[in-house]
Amino acid sequence: xxxxxxxxxxxxxxxxxxxxxxxxxxxxxxxxxxxxxxxxxxxxxxxxxxxxxxxxxxxxxxxxxxxxxxxxxxxxxxxxxxxxxxxxxxxxxxxxxxxxxxxxxxxxxxxxxxxxxxxxxxxxxxxxxxxxxxxxxxxxxxxxxxxxxxxxxxxxxxxxxxxxxxxxxxxxxxxxxxxxxxxxxxxxxxxxxxxxxxxxxxxxxxxxxxxxxxxxxxxxxxxxxxxxxxxxxxxxxxxxxxxxxxxxxxxxxxxxxxxxxxxxxxxxxxxxxxxxxxxxxxxxxxxxxxxxxxxxxxxxxxxxxxxxxxxxxxxxxxxxxxxxxxxxxxxxxxxxxxxxxxxxxxxxxxxxxxxxxxxxxxxxxxxxxxxxxxxxxxxxxxxxxxxxxxxxxxxxxxxxxxxxxxxxxxxxxxxxxxxxxxxxxxxxxxxxxxxxxxxxxxxxxxxxxxxxxxxxxxxxxxxxxxxxxxxxxxxxxxxxxxxxxxx
Numbered sequence: 448x449x450x451x452x453x454x455x456x457x458x459x460x461x462x463x464x465x466x467x468x469x470x471x472x473x474x475x476x477x478x479x480x481x482x483x484x485x486x487x488x489x490x491x492x493x494x495x496x497x498x499x500x501x502x503x504x505x506x507x508x509x510x511x512x513x514x515x516x517x518x519x520x521x522x523x524x525x526x527x528x529x530x531x532x533x534x535x536x537x538x539x540x541x542x543x544x545x546x547x548x549x550x551x552x553x554x555x556x557x558x559x560x561x562x563x564x565x566x567x568x569x570x571x572x573x574x575x576x577x578x579x580x581x582x583x584x585x586x587x588x589x590x591x592x593x594x595x596x597x598x599x600x601x602x603x604x605x606x607x608x609x610x611x612x613x614x615x616x617x618x619x620x621x622x623x624x625x626x627x628x629x630x631x632x633x634x635x636x637x638x639x640x641x642x643x644x645x646x647x648x649x650x651x652x653x654x655x656x657x658x659x660x661x662x663x664x665x666x667x668x669x670x671x672x673x674x675x676x677x678x679x680x681x682x683x684x685x686x687x688x689x690x691x692x693x694x695x696x697x698x699x700x701x702x703x704x705x706x707x708x709x710x711x712x713x714x715x716x717x718x719x720x721x722x723x724x725x726x727x728x729x730x731x732x733x734x735x736x737x738x739x740x741x742x743x744x745x746x747x748x749x750x751x752x753x754x755x756x757x758x759x760x761x762x763x764x765x766x767x768x769x770x771x772x773x774x775x776x777x778x779x780x781x782x783x784x785x786x787x788x789x790x791x792x793x794x795x796x797x798x799x800x801x802x803x804x805x806x807x808x809x810x811x812x813x814x815x816x817x818x819x820x821x822x823x824x825x826x827x828x829x830x831x832x833x834x835x836x837x838x839x840x841x842x843x844x845x846x847x848x849x850x851x852x853x854x855x856x857x858x859x860x861x862x863x864x865x866x867x868x869x870x871x872x873x874x875x876x877x878x879x880x881x882x883x884x885x886x887x888x889x890x891x892x893x894x895x896x897x898x899x900x901x902x903x904x905x906x907x908x909x910x911x912x913x914x915x916x917x918x919x920x921x922x923x924x925x926x927x928x929x930x931x932x933x934x
Contacts, residue, residue, distance in 0.1 A: 449507045455500050456665075459492045462514045463505040469693045470501025471666065474778075475628065482636070482735055482753075483667065485693070499666055501693035515802070540586075548581035555898060569900070576897040576904045580890060580911035585919045589882030592919065596926040597875040603927075606864050607856040613837050617872035620837060621817035623766055623865065624809065627777035627787055629824040630841055630862065632753040636667045638675035639734055640750040651681055653747040657739050659684040660697045660708045668737060669697075671751045672708070696737070706741050708749075733779075733786035758863045760791040765866040767792065772816050776805045776831070805831045822862065839865070867929070874929045882919045889915050 450466070453459055459472070471483035474496045483499050486492055492505055494514040511517060556574035559565035594611035601608050608614055625631050641650050648656075658676035661669035662683050676683070687700040696709020725748075729736050734750035763773050774795040777784045784798035797808055809831050813819045821828065821835035832838030832853045840853035841860050857864050893911035896902045902910070 451505050451507060453492075453498045453503055453505060455498055455502065457498050459494055459496045459498065459505070461494050461507045461511060462509040463492060463507045465490050465492060466504050466506055468501060468503025470503050471499040471693060473497040473499055473667075475634070485695075500664065500691060544583055544586070548578070548583075552578045552581070572904065573897055573900060576902065576907040577894060579904065579907040580893040580897055582912050584912060585886040585915040586883065586890065588916065589886050589919050589923075590879050592923045593875055593879040593882060593926060596923045597871055600927040600929060601868070601871060604864065604867060605857065605861065606868060609854050609856075613854045614872055614875055616818065616837055617820070617868055618876055619818045620771065620820045620869070622772035622774055622812055622815075622819045624774045624776055624812060624819055624821045624831070624835065625793070625862075626805075626821075626823035626828045627775055627779060627784060628753060630822055631759050631775065631787060631791060631793075632755050634753065634824070636671040636735070636751045637754045638671050638749060639752045640729075640748075642748040642750075643746070644748065645744055645746045647744075648746050650747075651679070653739055653749070654679065655681050655684060656701060656706050656746070657708045657737070657749055659686055659701060660689075660699055660706060662686070663689070664691070664697065668735060668751050672737070672749065704741055706739070706746075708737055708739050710737065730780075731782045731786065733783035755787060755790055756862060758861075762862050762865055763792045766869075767794070769866070769869060771869070774812055776800055776808060802828075802830055806834055809834055822865070839868075871926070871929050875926050878922060878926055882922055885922075886915060886919060 451460060451463065453470075455470070465486050465488050467488065469485065469487040472486050472492055473483045474493065486503070491508075493516070494511070495516040552574045555577055556567075556571045559570045560567040591611070594614055597614045598608050598611065601614075628634050641653060643650055643653055654672070654676050657672045658681060661672045663686075664670075684701045689697065689699040691697050692709070696707055698705060698707040698709070700706075726736055729748075729750050732750075732752070734752045737749045737751065738745060739747045739749060766773055772795070773793050774797070775784065775788050775793045776797050778800055779798055781798045784796050787793075788796040795812075797804075800808070805828070809819065809821065813836075818836040820837040820839055821831045822839045822841070823829075823832055824841040828840075832840060837855060838853040839855045839857065841857055841862070855868065890911065893902065893907060897907055897911075
């Protein structure tokens, strides 16, 4: 029940409810939403979110250990405990291989002389050849050298794989689940459209008015408008009597006239002359609407949106071609989520989700399709990254918790590496199978030839042991030649 004061730029310390005041709260770390959410009296705020521009007081409703962010950390720990471990076939076989070959060599050395009166020296020599040939070097390194080559190659290509297990498991992934904000999109708003509604202004004048009003704000929408104006070399005007209305917009004087940039009219007596259908049209496209007007009329509509990554559609198309299902989970609204999914070809979309919802849906998706990989960046994705068969974190934009939890980190923050990961996994496991098959086949052949006395001890060393080991190593180097399918 403690009362906490939260100033602009502060992080919300604990979960609670707003009492006096209002503000825009950046909840990206919890819900993944790219646009700050306006909070008023009675609304719930979460620990770890950022107060963008307003002043408010909040009453604490939960202890630190019961906060949403603490629950996320707990979910991460529990999810990691649920991960199953698999042992490779080589490790299982190697456990029994050496004792069996020792017994076999002893039998070769002693049984023929003891039972059939054969020369002891000849059979001891053959037994020594058998021991040299049966040395499991080539067999045992067939897997590790391939995995090391794969992980090294991936690192050179900007992909950090945290263990050989994930290289192997990647080929068995049947569905890839994407978080939207910061993964499929860049997580940074940009000005997408300007619709001029008045004959008294041009498009550049609209941008000048909007950018001048928003120039002093750190709000993501303001940054998008100011960046656009800077890119177009549009100068800013001096603003007088500036006023920021949290959750609504800004108003100020330019050349003695009042103007506003807002989500509703901020000047007494001014009105909108636009239907809700037009606003809903932009919302359906996943865009945020900003109205630019003065005391006389509505001048223009500016829309901003979270830019979809340039190569997102190519990545999704490549995964679909490989028979991998694609799913998007997001805390954003349904209209914005489906708009993004339709643009890039995602098949399955789930919206308005909290972190625990993503975790529950992940289990449902796994039951439907099979093994799943989760691609995300924010702390809200961490539990799902841990619970998935393979968690893939966006490196540069990813939170520390997400990257620590994930099994694979895309260090260059580039989802185009996903098809490369699948290609690398399949190529690696194919070469490892070749290594194991060749090692076993050559060993068996040399064993037969050694017992028959056809090959000497030196030939056994040069061909059956050292030569075969070098062959396995050189074959594994081919893994480094795997190319990115998109390039």
